[in-house]
Amino acid sequence: MCRIDLAALRHNLAAIRRAIGPGVAVCGVVKADAYGHGAIPVARALAAEGIEHLAVASVDEAAELRHAGIDVPILVFGSVRPDRVREAVRLRLAVTVWSAAAARALADALDPAAPLDVHVKVDTGMHRIGALAGDLSALADVLRAGPFRIAGTMSHLACADQPGHASVPAQIEAFESALRALSSLGVAPGVRHLANSAGAVAWPAARYDMVRPGIALYGGAPSPQLAGRLDLRPVMHLQTRVLQLKTIPAGDRVGYGHTYAATRPTRLAVLPVGYAIGYPRALSNRADVLIRGHRAPVAGTISMDHVTVDVTDVPGAAEGDVVTLWGSDGTQHLDVMELGARAGTIGYELLTCVSPRTPRIYDDD
Ligand SMILES: Cc1ncc(COP(=O)(O)O)c(C=O)c1O
Numbered sequence: 021m022c023r024i025d026l027a028a029l030r031h032n033l034a035a036i037r038r039a040i041g042p043g044v045a046v047c048g049v050v051k052a053d054a055y056g057h058g059a060i061p062v063a064r065a066l067a068a069e070g071i072e073h074l075a076v077a078s079v080d081e082a083a084e085l086r087h088a089g090i091d092v093p094i095l096v097f098g099s100v101r102p103d104r105v106r107e108a109v110r111l112r113l114a115v116t117v118w119s120a121a122a123a124r125a126l127a128d129a130l131d132p133a134a135p136l137d138v139h140v141k142v143d144t145g146m147h148r149i150g151a152l153a154g155d156l157s158a159l160a161d162v163l164r165a166g167p168f169r170i171a172g173t174m175s176h177l178a179c180a181d182q183p184g185h186a187s188v189p190a191q192i193e194a195f196e197s198a199l200r201a202l203s204s205l206g207v208a209p210g211v212r213h214l215a216n217s218a219g220a221v222a223w224p225a226a227r228y229d230m231v232r233p234g235i236a237l238y239g240g241a242p243s244p245q246l247a248g249r250l251d252l253r254p255v256m257h258l259q260t261r262v263l264q265l266k267t268i269p270a271g272d273r274v275g276y277g278h279t280y281a282a283t284r285p286t287r288l289a290v291l292p293v294g295y296a297i298g299y300p301r302a303l304s305n306r307a308d309v310l311i312r313g314h315r316a317p318v319a320g321t322i323s324m325d326h327v328t329v330d331v332t333d334v335p336g337a338a339e340g341d342v343v344t345l346w347g348s349d350g351t352q353h354l355d356v357m358e359l360g361a362r363a364g365t366i367g368y369e370l371l372t373c374v375s376p377r378t379p380r381i382y383d384d385d
Contacts, residue, residue, distance in 0.1 A: 032255070120155065144191040262311070300373075316337075
């Protein structure tokens with residue numbers, strides 16, 4: 021199960037607000053089911069804290085929030101098909117636009133009497149979605165012709181998690197230049213926003229009118245270099261219970277491929293979780309879990325539904341004990357961002373890949 025600590029979420033939002041100071045709005049990024057934490061409970065908790073904005077990837081994700089009664093302004097980061105655009109207006113969503121052709125297709129599908137809120141996304145050097153400087157004039161022509169309301173202008177930073185990286189000031193400069201160009205084309209910027217968690221924390225000049233934290237809300241430092249810059253608490257605690265205990269002699273080997281060899285008589289705990297619920301196989305023989313306040317190493321290859329850990333040094337380990345795969349157990353912590361690195365990926369991927377079938381249990385005190 022996943023224990024989701026909504027008090028930690030609120031704590032992290034407050035930490036972000038302290039870091040960015042007054043006058044900068046927060047857009048909580050709750051796409052991908054709030055990074056696996058559950059979009060509705062997370063969005064409700066953030067709304068109750070007065071968050072100014074939310075962002076999701078698709079109209080479907082936004083509709084889920086609106087149908088749950090969440091009233092905060094919502095921005096859709098991803099592309100919206102023309103056949104969904106009237107629904108976007110009805111749901112009071114803002115959508116991201118970055119090309120004249122796509123904006124024209126939306127305009128053709130809209131009711132001229134019911135304009136669509138848009139955020140203009142400019143490509144300042146990330147070279148993912150966004151209008152390049154040379155495309156702004158054609159895009160501005162379509163936007164001025166309507167029916168659109170320009171609610172914001174945005175871009176996205178490629179390397180904000182690396183303090184001192186030269187691309188960040190270059191992207192800020194390119195953003196400034198795009199804002200000037202749009203203004204000279206008769207497009208007022210609306211809310212200007214550029215920074216993800218890393219940008220919000222480490223690059224004050226990137227904060228503009230609003231920042232868009234995702235991972236920091238969920239308690240993850242965007243990179244090891246930024247760890248400790250904010251007082252963050254993990255929100256997701258992935259837990260299970262010991263299914264079976266056994267002792268094997270020195271020399272025996274464990275699991276598929278026999279990749280773990282017991283160097284001493286070894287007490288093993290078998291846990292009923294594996295890569296099918298999102299505990300990555302790449303952590304085989306490379307991670308610890310927490311049991312009774314102790315770290316116990318993963319012993320052998322993680323399989324689809326089971327993982328085996330060495331609990332020889334965990335006094336009193338018993339079947340039914342709670343085991344924490346990441347998150348906190350009392351004063352002990354296993355950082356999902358560090359586990360992501362050990363798995364050869366990033367913590368974001370671990371959080372978002374916990375199977376939807378894994379129950380989320382919400383703590384709210
Ligand atoms: C456009 C945009 N802004 C902000 C974020 C949030 O990023 P982070 O989780 O690193 O804060 C994302 C996440 O992928 C994004 O795509």
